[in-house]
Amino acid sequence: MTKSKNEFIIEKGLLITALSSIVIIALIIIFIFIEGLPAMESYGPINFIFGLDWSPSDNQFGVFPMIIGSLGITALSLLMAVPLGLFCAMFLAEVAPNSMRKILKPTIQTLAGIPSVVYGFFGLIILVPIMREQFGGTGFSMLTASIILTVMILPIIISVSEDALRSVPHEYKEASLALGATHWQTIKNVIFPAAIPGIITSIILGMGRAIGETLAIIMVAGNVVQIPHSIFDPVRALTSNIAIEMGYATGIHYNALFATGIVLFLMIIILLIFANYLHYKKKVTIGGGYL
Amino acid sequence: MEYRIEVENLNVYFDELRVLKDVNIKIRKNIVTALIGPSGCGKSTFIRILNRMNDLIDTFRMDGGVLLDGEDIYDPKVDVVDLRKRVGMVFQKPNPFPKSVFDNVAYGLRVHGLTDKDALGERVEESLKAAALWDEVKDKLDKSALGLSGGQQQRLCIARTIAVEPEVILMDEPCSALDPISTTKIEDLIHKLKKEYTIIIVTHNMQQATRVSKYTAFFLHGEIIESGTTDQIFVEPRDKRTEDYITGRFG
Numbered sequence: 001m002t003k004s005k006n007e008f009i010i011e012k013g014l015l016i017t018a019l020s021s022i023v024i025i026a027l028i029i030i031f032i033f034i035e036g037l038p039a040m041e042s043y044g045p046i047n048f049i050f051g052l053d054w055s056p057s058d059n060q061f062g063v064f065p066m067i068i069g070s071l072g073i074t075a076l077s078l079l080m081a082v083p084l085g086l087f088c089a090m091f092l093a094e095v096a097p098n099s100m101r102k103i104l105k106p107t108i109q110t111l112a113g114i115p116s117v118v119y120g121f122f123g124l125i126i127l128v129p130i131m132r133e134q135f136g137g138t139g140f141s142m143l144t145a146s147i148i149l150t151v152m153i154l155p156i157i158i159s160v161s162e163d164a165l166r167s168v169p170h171e172y173k174e175a176s177l178a179l180g181a182t183h184w185q186t187i188k189n190v191i192f193p194a195a196i197p198g199i200i201t202s203i204i205l206g207m208g209r210a211i212g213e214t215l216a217i218i219m220v221a222g223n224v225v226q227i228p229h230s231i232f233d234p235v236r237a238l239t240s241n242i243a244i245e246m247g248y249a250t251g252i253h254y255n256a257l258f259a260t261g262i263v264l265f266l267m268i269i270i271l272l273i274f275a276n277y278l279h280y281k282k283k284v285t286i287g288g289g290y291l
Numbered sequence: 292m293e294y295r296i297e298v299e300n301l302n303v304y305f306d307e308l309r310v311l312k313d314v315n316i317k318i319r320k321n322i323v324t325a326l327i328g329p330s331g332c333g334k335s336t337f338i339r340i341l342n343r344m345n346d347l348i349d350t351f352r353m354d355g356g357v358l359l360d361g362e363d364i365y366d367p368k369v370d371v372v373d374l375r376k377r378v379g380m381v382f383q384k385p386n387p388f389p390k391s392v393f394d395n396v397a398y399g400l401r402v403h404g405l406t407d408k409d410a411l412g413e414r415v416e417e418s419l420k421a422a423a424l425w426d427e428v429k430d431k432l433d434k435s436a437l438g439l440s441g442g443q444q445q446r447l448c449i450a451r452t453i454a455v456e457p458e459v460i461l462m463d464e465p466c467s468a469l470d471p472i473s474t475t476k477i478e479d480l481i482h483k484l485k486k487e488y489t490i491i492i493v494t495h496n497m498q499q500a501t502r503v504s505k506y507t508a509f510f511l512h513g514e515i516i517e518s519g520t521t522d523q524i525f526v527e528p529r530d531k532r533t534e535d536y537i538t539g540r541f542g
Contacts, residue, residue: 098349169386171382171384171386172386172388172389174344174347174382174386175382175386175387175388175448175451176388176398176402177344177347177375178342178344178375178379178380178382178452179375179376179379179398179399179402179451179452179455180372180373180374180375180376180399180402180403180455181372181398181399181402182372182402185402189398189401189402190388190398193389193390194388194389
Protein backbone atom coordinates (compact mmCIF):
# COMPACT_ATOMS: atom_id res chain seq x y z
CA MET A 1 0.00 0.00 0.00
CA THR A 2 2.59 2.55 1.11
CA LYS A 3 4.88 1.21 -1.58
CA SER A 4 2.42 1.92 -4.37
CA LYS A 5 1.71 5.33 -2.81
CA ASN A 6 5.43 6.10 -2.90
CA GLU A 7 5.61 5.06 -6.52
CA PHE A 8 2.68 7.33 -7.29
CA ILE A 9 4.29 10.34 -5.61
CA ILE A 10 7.64 9.78 -7.33
CA GLU A 11 6.09 9.32 -10.75
CA LYS A 12 3.94 12.43 -10.43
CA GLY A 13 6.88 14.38 -9.01
CA LEU A 14 9.01 13.47 -12.02
CA LEU A 15 6.14 14.42 -14.31
CA ILE A 16 5.82 17.83 -12.65
CA THR A 17 9.54 18.62 -12.92
CA ALA A 18 9.54 17.58 -16.56
CA LEU A 19 6.44 19.62 -17.31
CA SER A 20 7.68 22.69 -15.47
CA SER A 21 10.85 22.90 -17.55
CA ILE A 22 8.79 22.68 -20.73
CA VAL A 23 6.33 25.29 -19.43
CA ILE A 24 9.14 27.72 -18.61
CA ILE A 25 10.57 27.44 -22.12
CA ALA A 26 7.09 27.80 -23.64
CA LEU A 27 6.44 30.94 -21.57
CA ILE A 28 9.69 32.53 -22.71
CA ILE A 29 8.88 31.79 -26.34
CA ILE A 30 5.37 33.20 -25.96
CA PHE A 31 6.78 36.33 -24.31
CA ILE A 32 9.29 36.86 -27.12
CA PHE A 33 6.56 36.51 -29.71
CA ILE A 34 4.19 38.91 -27.88
CA GLU A 35 6.93 41.53 -27.60
CA GLY A 36 8.35 41.01 -31.08
CA LEU A 37 5.32 40.57 -33.31
CA PRO A 38 4.16 44.24 -33.16
CA ALA A 39 7.43 45.34 -34.79
CA MET A 40 7.12 42.68 -37.48
CA GLU A 41 3.51 43.68 -38.13
CA SER A 42 4.07 47.38 -38.39
CA TYR A 43 7.23 47.07 -40.48
CA GLY A 44 5.99 44.05 -42.45
CA PRO A 45 7.53 40.59 -41.89
CA ILE A 46 9.02 40.43 -45.40
CA ASN A 47 10.56 43.89 -45.06
CA PHE A 48 11.82 42.97 -41.62
CA ILE A 49 13.48 39.71 -42.64
CA PHE A 50 14.75 40.73 -46.07
CA GLY A 51 15.27 44.47 -45.46
CA LEU A 52 18.86 45.60 -45.91
CA ASP A 53 18.79 48.70 -43.72
CA TRP A 54 18.90 48.69 -39.97
CA SER A 55 18.68 52.21 -38.68
CA PRO A 56 16.40 52.51 -35.67
CA SER A 57 16.59 56.33 -35.58
CA ASP A 58 15.04 56.39 -39.08
CA ASN A 59 12.59 53.60 -38.27
CA GLN A 60 14.40 51.22 -40.63
CA PHE A 61 14.37 47.66 -39.33
CA GLY A 62 15.81 45.21 -41.84
CA VAL A 63 17.73 42.28 -40.31
CA PHE A 64 18.87 40.53 -43.50
CA PRO A 65 22.54 41.59 -43.17
CA MET A 66 22.55 40.14 -39.66
CA ILE A 67 21.02 36.87 -40.83
CA ILE A 68 23.85 36.65 -43.34
CA GLY A 69 26.27 37.64 -40.58
CA SER A 70 25.08 34.91 -38.21
CA LEU A 71 24.95 32.23 -40.89
CA GLY A 72 28.31 33.29 -42.32
CA ILE A 73 30.11 33.22 -38.99
CA THR A 74 28.53 29.88 -38.07
CA ALA A 75 29.23 28.25 -41.43
CA LEU A 76 32.81 29.46 -41.51
CA SER A 77 33.51 28.26 -37.99
CA LEU A 78 31.95 24.85 -38.70
CA LEU A 79 34.05 24.62 -41.83
CA MET A 80 37.15 24.94 -39.69
CA ALA A 81 36.00 23.14 -36.54
CA VAL A 82 34.42 20.01 -38.05
CA PRO A 83 37.46 18.60 -39.90
CA LEU A 84 39.81 19.61 -37.10
CA GLY A 85 37.50 18.22 -34.45
CA LEU A 86 36.88 14.94 -36.23
CA PHE A 87 40.56 14.22 -36.83
CA CYS A 88 41.28 15.09 -33.23
CA ALA A 89 38.45 12.78 -32.07
CA MET A 90 39.80 9.95 -34.26
CA PHE A 91 43.23 10.47 -32.80
CA LEU A 92 41.90 10.38 -29.24
CA ALA A 93 39.59 7.42 -29.80
CA GLU A 94 41.84 5.20 -31.86
CA VAL A 95 45.47 6.27 -31.95
CA ALA A 96 46.38 7.99 -28.70
CA PRO A 97 47.84 5.75 -26.00
CA ASN A 98 45.73 5.47 -22.88
CA SER A 99 48.00 7.64 -20.77
CA MET A 100 47.80 10.48 -23.29
CA ARG A 101 44.03 10.23 -23.61
CA LYS A 102 43.68 10.43 -19.83
CA ILE A 103 45.31 13.85 -19.92
CA LEU A 104 43.90 15.18 -23.17
CA LYS A 105 40.22 14.34 -22.72
CA PRO A 106 39.70 16.27 -19.44
CA THR A 107 41.77 19.14 -20.80
CA ILE A 108 39.53 19.43 -23.83
CA GLN A 109 36.42 19.19 -21.69
CA THR A 110 37.74 21.98 -19.50
CA LEU A 111 38.11 24.17 -22.57
CA ALA A 112 34.34 23.83 -23.07
CA GLY A 113 33.80 25.34 -19.64
CA ILE A 114 35.77 28.56 -20.17
CA PRO A 115 33.36 31.54 -20.27
CA SER A 116 32.89 33.08 -23.68
CA VAL A 117 34.00 36.52 -22.48
CA VAL A 118 37.46 35.08 -21.88
CA TYR A 119 37.64 33.79 -25.44
CA GLY A 120 36.32 37.15 -26.66
CA PHE A 121 38.90 39.05 -24.66
CA PHE A 122 41.66 36.82 -25.97
CA GLY A 123 40.39 37.47 -29.50
CA LEU A 124 40.28 41.20 -28.94
CA ILE A 125 43.76 41.47 -27.47
CA ILE A 126 45.65 38.84 -29.46
CA LEU A 127 43.79 37.81 -32.59
CA VAL A 128 42.44 41.18 -33.81
CA PRO A 129 45.89 42.81 -33.98
CA ILE A 130 47.30 39.77 -35.77
CA MET A 131 44.48 39.85 -38.33
CA ARG A 132 45.01 43.59 -38.75
CA GLU A 133 48.69 43.06 -39.52
CA GLN A 134 48.19 40.07 -41.78
CA PHE A 135 45.15 41.08 -43.80
CA GLY A 136 44.80 44.84 -43.32
CA GLY A 137 41.61 46.62 -42.33
CA THR A 138 40.62 46.93 -38.71
CA GLY A 139 41.14 43.29 -37.83
CA PHE A 140 37.52 43.06 -36.70
CA SER A 141 35.93 40.70 -39.19
CA MET A 142 33.77 37.70 -39.90
CA LEU A 143 36.89 35.56 -40.12
CA THR A 144 38.18 36.75 -36.74
CA ALA A 145 34.85 35.90 -35.13
CA SER A 146 34.81 32.51 -36.85
CA ILE A 147 38.28 31.64 -35.60
CA ILE A 148 37.30 32.44 -32.02
CA LEU A 149 34.10 30.44 -32.44
CA THR A 150 36.07 27.53 -33.89
CA VAL A 151 38.12 27.37 -30.73
CA MET A 152 34.96 27.58 -28.65
CA ILE A 153 33.05 24.78 -30.39
CA LEU A 154 36.01 22.42 -30.92
CA PRO A 155 35.74 20.90 -27.43
CA ILE A 156 32.09 19.97 -27.96
CA ILE A 157 32.71 18.46 -31.37
CA ILE A 158 35.79 16.58 -30.19
CA SER A 159 34.35 15.12 -27.02
CA VAL A 160 30.95 14.13 -28.41
CA SER A 161 32.47 12.63 -31.59
CA GLU A 162 35.07 10.82 -29.57
CA ASP A 163 32.34 9.25 -27.44
CA ALA A 164 30.52 8.23 -30.61
CA LEU A 165 33.66 6.68 -32.10
CA ARG A 166 34.46 4.84 -28.89
CA SER A 167 30.96 3.44 -28.51
CA VAL A 168 31.20 1.64 -31.85
CA PRO A 169 31.28 -2.03 -30.78
CA HIS A 170 34.75 -3.50 -30.52
CA GLU A 171 33.52 -6.48 -32.58
CA TYR A 172 33.39 -4.33 -35.72
CA LYS A 173 36.97 -3.29 -35.29
CA GLU A 174 38.10 -6.86 -34.66
CA ALA A 175 36.15 -8.14 -37.67
CA SER A 176 37.75 -5.55 -39.92
CA LEU A 177 41.28 -6.16 -38.66
CA ALA A 178 40.79 -9.93 -38.88
CA LEU A 179 40.02 -9.51 -42.59
CA GLY A 180 43.42 -7.94 -43.07
CA ALA A 181 42.36 -4.30 -43.10
CA THR A 182 44.86 -1.77 -41.78
CA HIS A 183 44.07 0.35 -38.76
CA TRP A 184 43.36 3.43 -40.89
CA GLN A 185 41.16 1.43 -43.30
CA THR A 186 39.25 0.18 -40.27
CA ILE A 187 38.76 3.68 -38.89
CA LYS A 188 37.76 5.10 -42.26
CA ASN A 189 35.50 2.29 -43.50
CA VAL A 190 33.98 0.80 -40.37
CA ILE A 191 34.37 2.85 -37.20
CA PHE A 192 33.73 6.29 -38.69
CA PRO A 193 30.63 5.32 -40.73
CA ALA A 194 29.12 3.50 -37.74
CA ALA A 195 29.65 6.60 -35.59
CA ILE A 196 28.16 9.09 -38.06
CA PRO A 197 24.87 9.62 -36.20
CA GLY A 198 26.81 10.58 -33.07
CA ILE A 199 29.14 12.74 -35.11
CA ILE A 200 26.16 14.59 -36.60
CA THR A 201 24.93 15.15 -33.05
CA SER A 202 28.28 16.72 -32.17
CA ILE A 203 28.03 19.03 -35.18
CA ILE A 204 24.48 20.02 -34.24
CA LEU A 205 25.62 20.88 -30.72
CA GLY A 206 28.57 22.87 -32.08
CA MET A 207 26.34 24.69 -34.50
CA GLY A 208 23.87 25.53 -31.74
CA ARG A 209 26.61 27.00 -29.63
CA ALA A 210 28.07 28.94 -32.57
CA ILE A 211 24.82 30.50 -33.70
CA GLY A 212 23.79 31.43 -30.16
CA GLU A 213 27.14 32.86 -29.12
CA THR A 214 26.94 36.58 -28.45
CA LEU A 215 29.59 38.13 -26.27
CA ALA A 216 32.73 36.78 -27.91
CA ILE A 217 31.37 37.73 -31.32
CA ILE A 218 30.50 41.29 -30.27
CA MET A 219 34.09 41.71 -29.10
CA VAL A 220 35.75 40.70 -32.39
CA ALA A 221 33.28 40.83 -35.30
CA GLY A 222 33.16 44.60 -35.73
CA ASN A 223 29.34 44.72 -35.57
CA VAL A 224 28.81 46.77 -38.71
CA VAL A 225 25.37 46.15 -40.21
CA GLN A 226 26.28 45.18 -43.76
CA ILE A 227 26.30 42.21 -46.07
CA PRO A 228 29.97 41.24 -46.09
CA HIS A 229 31.77 41.20 -49.42
CA SER A 230 34.58 39.05 -48.10
CA ILE A 231 35.39 37.14 -44.95
CA PHE A 232 37.62 40.06 -43.93
CA ASP A 233 34.67 42.47 -43.65
CA PRO A 234 33.16 43.28 -40.26
CA VAL A 235 29.68 41.85 -39.69
CA ARG A 236 26.99 41.91 -37.06
CA ALA A 237 25.24 38.75 -35.85
CA LEU A 238 21.58 38.60 -34.82
CA THR A 239 22.55 37.87 -31.25
CA SER A 240 24.95 40.79 -31.17
CA ASN A 241 22.22 43.10 -32.45
CA ILE A 242 20.03 42.37 -29.45
CA ALA A 243 22.83 42.65 -26.93
CA ILE A 244 24.30 45.85 -28.33
CA GLU A 245 21.09 47.83 -28.56
CA MET A 246 18.92 46.53 -25.74
CA GLY A 247 20.32 49.06 -23.30
CA TYR A 248 18.72 52.08 -24.91
CA ALA A 249 15.93 50.73 -27.16
CA THR A 250 12.42 52.03 -26.61
CA GLY A 251 9.10 51.80 -28.44
CA ILE A 252 9.12 50.07 -31.80
CA HIS A 253 12.92 49.71 -31.63
CA TYR A 254 12.47 47.70 -28.44
CA ASN A 255 9.92 45.47 -30.20
CA ALA A 256 12.23 45.15 -33.20
CA LEU A 257 14.93 43.65 -30.98
CA PHE A 258 12.49 41.00 -29.78
CA ALA A 259 11.55 40.43 -33.40
CA THR A 260 15.26 39.85 -34.06
CA GLY A 261 14.99 37.19 -31.37
CA ILE A 262 12.07 35.61 -33.25
CA VAL A 263 14.12 35.47 -36.45
CA LEU A 264 17.02 33.90 -34.57
CA PHE A 265 14.66 31.41 -32.98
CA LEU A 266 13.11 30.41 -36.32
CA MET A 267 16.53 30.12 -37.94
CA ILE A 268 17.74 27.75 -35.22
CA ILE A 269 14.54 25.69 -35.51
CA ILE A 270 15.02 25.32 -39.28
CA LEU A 271 18.68 24.34 -38.89
CA LEU A 272 17.83 21.86 -36.14
CA ILE A 273 15.06 20.23 -38.17
CA PHE A 274 17.41 19.88 -41.11
CA ALA A 275 20.21 18.47 -38.96
CA ASN A 276 17.92 16.07 -37.15
CA TYR A 277 16.53 14.88 -40.45
CA LEU A 278 20.06 14.08 -41.63
CA HIS A 279 20.76 12.35 -38.34
CA TYR A 280 17.60 10.27 -38.59
CA LYS A 281 18.14 9.35 -42.22
CA LYS A 282 21.69 8.23 -41.54
CA LYS A 283 20.56 6.15 -38.60
CA VAL A 284 17.92 4.43 -40.72
CA THR A 285 20.23 3.65 -43.62
CA ILE A 286 23.02 2.13 -41.56
CA GLY A 287 20.58 0.32 -39.27
CA GLY A 288 21.58 1.17 -35.74
CA GLY A 289 23.81 4.06 -34.83
CA TYR A 290 25.76 4.93 -31.76
CA LEU A 291 24.81 7.89 -29.57
CA MET B 292 51.45 -35.53 -43.39
CA GLU B 293 52.07 -31.83 -43.86
CA TYR B 294 51.60 -29.32 -41.10
CA ARG B 295 50.09 -25.89 -41.67
CA ILE B 296 50.76 -24.55 -38.22
CA GLU B 297 53.42 -25.53 -35.71
CA VAL B 298 53.45 -24.08 -32.24
CA GLU B 299 56.51 -24.64 -30.06
CA ASN B 300 56.81 -23.87 -26.35
CA LEU B 301 54.32 -21.05 -26.51
CA ASN B 302 53.83 -19.00 -23.36
CA VAL B 303 51.37 -16.11 -23.21
CA TYR B 304 51.09 -13.51 -20.48
CA PHE B 305 48.63 -10.73 -19.77
CA ASP B 306 50.48 -8.52 -17.32
CA GLU B 307 51.95 -11.05 -14.90
CA LEU B 308 49.26 -13.64 -15.49
CA ARG B 309 50.48 -16.63 -17.47
CA VAL B 310 47.54 -17.61 -19.64
CA LEU B 311 49.16 -20.26 -21.83
CA LYS B 312 51.90 -22.57 -20.57
CA ASP B 313 54.37 -24.34 -22.82
CA VAL B 314 51.86 -25.09 -25.53
CA ASN B 315 53.09 -27.41 -28.26
CA ILE B 316 50.83 -28.41 -31.10
CA LYS B 317 51.05 -29.19 -34.79
CA ILE B 318 48.03 -28.53 -36.93
CA ARG B 319 47.56 -30.41 -40.18
CA LYS B 320 46.61 -28.96 -43.52
CA ASN B 321 43.03 -29.03 -44.80
CA ILE B 322 41.64 -30.76 -41.77
CA VAL B 323 39.38 -29.58 -38.96
CA THR B 324 41.03 -29.37 -35.57
CA ALA B 325 38.82 -28.81 -32.53
CA LEU B 326 39.98 -27.13 -29.34
CA ILE B 327 37.97 -28.15 -26.30
CA GLY B 328 38.19 -27.32 -22.62
CA PRO B 329 36.38 -25.48 -19.85
CA SER B 330 35.81 -21.71 -19.91
CA GLY B 331 38.90 -19.67 -19.17
CA CYS B 332 41.31 -22.44 -20.14
CA GLY B 333 43.00 -20.36 -22.83
CA LYS B 334 41.43 -21.77 -26.02
CA SER B 335 40.33 -18.40 -27.31
CA THR B 336 43.60 -16.78 -26.37
CA PHE B 337 45.34 -19.56 -28.26
CA ILE B 338 43.49 -19.11 -31.53
CA ARG B 339 43.93 -15.36 -31.28
CA ILE B 340 47.65 -16.04 -31.21
CA LEU B 341 47.39 -17.51 -34.69
CA ASN B 342 46.19 -14.30 -36.37
CA ARG B 343 47.89 -11.97 -33.88
CA MET B 344 44.62 -10.52 -32.59
CA ASN B 345 46.12 -10.48 -29.11
CA ASP B 346 48.40 -7.71 -30.34
CA LEU B 347 45.43 -5.36 -29.77
CA ILE B 348 45.72 -5.92 -26.02
CA ASP B 349 48.22 -3.61 -24.31
CA THR B 350 49.29 -6.06 -21.63
CA PHE B 351 49.91 -8.98 -24.00
CA ARG B 352 53.34 -10.65 -24.03
CA MET B 353 54.44 -13.99 -25.42
CA ASP B 354 57.42 -16.19 -26.10
CA GLY B 355 57.91 -19.35 -28.10
CA GLY B 356 57.54 -20.11 -31.78
CA VAL B 357 54.41 -19.93 -33.91
CA LEU B 358 55.06 -21.13 -37.45
CA LEU B 359 52.67 -20.79 -40.35
CA ASP B 360 53.91 -22.80 -43.34
CA GLY B 361 57.28 -22.89 -41.63
CA GLU B 362 57.58 -19.14 -41.10
CA ASP B 363 57.51 -17.49 -37.69
CA ILE B 364 54.48 -15.18 -37.67
CA TYR B 365 55.88 -13.20 -34.73
CA ASP B 366 59.03 -12.32 -36.63
CA PRO B 367 59.37 -8.49 -36.67
CA LYS B 368 59.56 -8.63 -40.45
CA VAL B 369 56.11 -10.19 -40.78
CA ASP B 370 53.35 -7.91 -42.09
CA VAL B 371 50.47 -8.38 -39.66
CA VAL B 372 47.93 -7.14 -42.19
CA ASP B 373 49.10 -9.76 -44.68
CA LEU B 374 49.08 -12.46 -42.01
CA ARG B 375 45.47 -11.70 -41.10
CA LYS B 376 44.54 -12.00 -44.74
CA ARG B 377 46.01 -15.52 -44.73
CA VAL B 378 44.49 -16.47 -41.40
CA GLY B 379 40.81 -15.55 -41.31
CA MET B 380 38.63 -15.53 -38.25
CA VAL B 381 34.98 -16.11 -37.40
CA PHE B 382 33.95 -14.77 -34.02
CA GLN B 383 31.75 -16.11 -31.26
CA LYS B 384 29.03 -13.50 -31.72
CA PRO B 385 28.03 -12.89 -35.34
CA ASN B 386 29.48 -9.46 -36.09
CA PRO B 387 28.54 -8.30 -39.57
CA PHE B 388 29.28 -4.66 -40.25
CA PRO B 389 26.31 -2.27 -40.23
CA LYS B 390 26.46 -2.24 -44.01
CA SER B 391 24.60 -4.05 -46.78
CA VAL B 392 25.00 -7.81 -47.29
CA PHE B 393 27.01 -7.14 -50.44
CA ASP B 394 29.30 -4.58 -48.81
CA ASN B 395 29.99 -6.96 -45.94
CA VAL B 396 31.40 -9.62 -48.25
CA ALA B 397 33.05 -7.07 -50.54
CA TYR B 398 34.73 -5.31 -47.61
CA GLY B 399 37.80 -7.52 -47.39
CA LEU B 400 38.20 -7.56 -51.17
CA ARG B 401 38.01 -3.77 -51.32
CA VAL B 402 40.54 -3.17 -48.58
CA HIS B 403 42.89 -5.44 -50.47
CA GLY B 404 42.52 -3.28 -53.55
CA LEU B 405 39.88 -4.98 -55.69
CA THR B 406 37.71 -2.22 -57.18
CA ASP B 407 36.42 -3.69 -60.44
CA LYS B 408 32.65 -3.92 -60.09
CA ASP B 409 32.14 -7.12 -62.09
CA ALA B 410 34.98 -8.91 -60.37
CA LEU B 411 33.64 -7.82 -56.97
CA GLY B 412 30.16 -9.04 -57.84
CA GLU B 413 31.51 -12.39 -58.96
CA ARG B 414 33.64 -12.91 -55.87
CA VAL B 415 30.79 -11.90 -53.57
CA GLU B 416 28.47 -14.38 -55.27
CA GLU B 417 31.06 -17.17 -55.12
CA SER B 418 31.71 -16.53 -51.44
CA LEU B 419 28.04 -16.42 -50.53
CA LYS B 420 27.50 -19.66 -52.44
CA ALA B 421 30.45 -21.25 -50.69
CA ALA B 422 28.94 -20.19 -47.38
CA ALA B 423 25.57 -21.73 -48.38
CA LEU B 424 23.88 -18.37 -48.02
CA TRP B 425 23.43 -17.24 -51.63
CA ASP B 426 19.91 -18.59 -52.13
CA GLU B 427 18.67 -16.90 -48.96
CA VAL B 428 20.14 -13.45 -49.63
CA LYS B 429 20.45 -13.12 -53.39
CA ASP B 430 17.39 -10.84 -53.50
CA LYS B 431 18.47 -8.62 -50.63
CA LEU B 432 22.14 -7.99 -51.30
CA ASP B 433 21.64 -4.25 -50.82
CA LYS B 434 19.71 -4.62 -47.54
CA SER B 435 21.39 -4.13 -44.18
CA ALA B 436 23.13 -7.24 -42.93
CA LEU B 437 21.76 -6.51 -39.47
CA GLY B 438 18.32 -7.54 -40.75
CA LEU B 439 19.43 -11.17 -41.22
CA SER B 440 18.84 -13.86 -38.60
CA GLY B 441 21.66 -14.81 -36.25
CA GLY B 442 22.49 -17.97 -38.20
CA GLN B 443 22.46 -16.09 -41.51
CA GLN B 444 24.66 -13.39 -40.00
CA GLN B 445 27.19 -16.00 -38.90
CA ARG B 446 27.25 -17.59 -42.37
CA LEU B 447 27.66 -14.08 -43.79
CA CYS B 448 30.69 -13.65 -41.53
CA ILE B 449 32.05 -16.93 -42.88
CA ALA B 450 31.38 -15.75 -46.46
CA ARG B 451 33.17 -12.50 -45.65
CA THR B 452 36.14 -14.46 -44.31
CA ILE B 453 36.46 -16.85 -47.26
CA ALA B 454 36.06 -14.00 -49.77
CA VAL B 455 39.66 -12.95 -49.09
CA GLU B 456 40.80 -16.55 -49.67
CA PRO B 457 42.67 -17.31 -46.46
CA GLU B 458 44.63 -20.52 -45.92
CA VAL B 459 43.42 -20.98 -42.37
CA ILE B 460 40.03 -20.20 -40.83
CA LEU B 461 39.85 -19.76 -37.08
CA MET B 462 36.42 -20.21 -35.52
CA ASP B 463 35.90 -19.06 -31.96
CA GLU B 464 32.77 -20.90 -30.77
CA PRO B 465 30.94 -19.95 -33.96
CA CYS B 466 27.68 -21.64 -32.93
CA SER B 467 27.43 -20.67 -29.28
CA ALA B 468 24.93 -17.89 -30.02
CA LEU B 469 22.88 -19.91 -32.51
CA ASP B 470 19.86 -22.21 -32.43
CA PRO B 471 20.23 -25.96 -33.29
CA ILE B 472 19.09 -25.62 -36.90
CA SER B 473 21.51 -22.79 -37.62
CA THR B 474 24.20 -24.80 -35.85
CA THR B 475 23.60 -27.76 -38.15
CA LYS B 476 23.91 -25.49 -41.17
CA ILE B 477 27.22 -24.11 -39.95
CA GLU B 478 28.51 -27.62 -39.23
CA ASP B 479 27.53 -28.76 -42.73
CA LEU B 480 29.36 -25.74 -44.03
CA ILE B 481 32.48 -26.64 -42.06
CA HIS B 482 32.44 -30.11 -43.65
CA LYS B 483 32.27 -28.49 -47.07
CA LEU B 484 35.01 -25.96 -46.36
CA LYS B 485 37.56 -28.36 -44.88
CA LYS B 486 38.53 -29.57 -48.37
CA GLU B 487 40.03 -26.19 -49.14
CA TYR B 488 40.84 -24.65 -45.79
CA THR B 489 42.62 -25.54 -42.62
CA ILE B 490 39.99 -24.99 -39.94
CA ILE B 491 40.57 -24.60 -36.24
CA ILE B 492 37.41 -24.47 -34.18
CA VAL B 493 37.01 -23.68 -30.51
CA THR B 494 33.92 -25.32 -29.08
CA HIS B 495 32.25 -25.95 -25.79
CA ASN B 496 30.05 -28.52 -27.38
CA MET B 497 31.55 -31.99 -27.17
CA GLN B 498 29.18 -33.46 -29.74
CA GLN B 499 30.11 -30.69 -32.10
CA ALA B 500 33.78 -31.51 -31.74
CA THR B 501 33.08 -35.17 -32.58
CA ARG B 502 30.86 -34.22 -35.49
CA VAL B 503 33.11 -31.75 -37.26
CA SER B 504 36.72 -32.43 -36.35
CA LYS B 505 39.37 -34.97 -37.24
CA TYR B 506 41.82 -33.86 -34.56
CA THR B 507 41.15 -32.54 -31.09
CA ALA B 508 43.23 -30.82 -28.44
CA PHE B 509 42.09 -30.60 -24.84
CA PHE B 510 43.05 -27.44 -22.96
CA LEU B 511 43.02 -27.08 -19.20
CA HIS B 512 44.37 -24.15 -17.16
CA GLY B 513 46.39 -22.87 -20.10
CA GLU B 514 48.00 -26.19 -20.96
CA ILE B 515 47.31 -28.75 -23.63
CA ILE B 516 46.61 -31.84 -21.60
CA GLU B 517 46.14 -34.14 -24.53
CA SER B 518 45.84 -33.94 -28.29
CA GLY B 519 45.28 -36.52 -30.97
CA THR B 520 42.64 -37.76 -33.35
CA THR B 521 39.14 -36.92 -32.24
CA ASP B 522 38.27 -40.63 -32.11
CA GLN B 523 41.17 -41.40 -29.81
CA ILE B 524 40.46 -38.43 -27.49
CA PHE B 525 36.80 -39.28 -27.11
CA VAL B 526 36.97 -43.06 -27.18
CA GLU B 527 40.15 -43.81 -25.29
CA PRO B 528 41.57 -40.69 -23.64
CA ARG B 529 45.02 -41.31 -22.16
CA ASP B 530 44.81 -38.68 -19.43
CA LYS B 531 42.43 -38.97 -16.49
CA ARG B 532 41.58 -35.25 -16.71
CA THR B 533 40.57 -35.56 -20.36
CA GLU B 534 38.32 -38.44 -19.51
CA ASP B 535 36.77 -36.52 -16.62
CA TYR B 536 36.09 -33.56 -18.86
CA ILE B 537 34.58 -35.38 -21.82
CA THR B 538 32.40 -37.49 -19.60
CA GLY B 539 31.11 -34.33 -17.97
CA ARG B 540 32.56 -34.82 -14.52
CA PHE B 541 33.79 -31.21 -14.42
CA GLY B 542 33.96 -28.13 -16.59
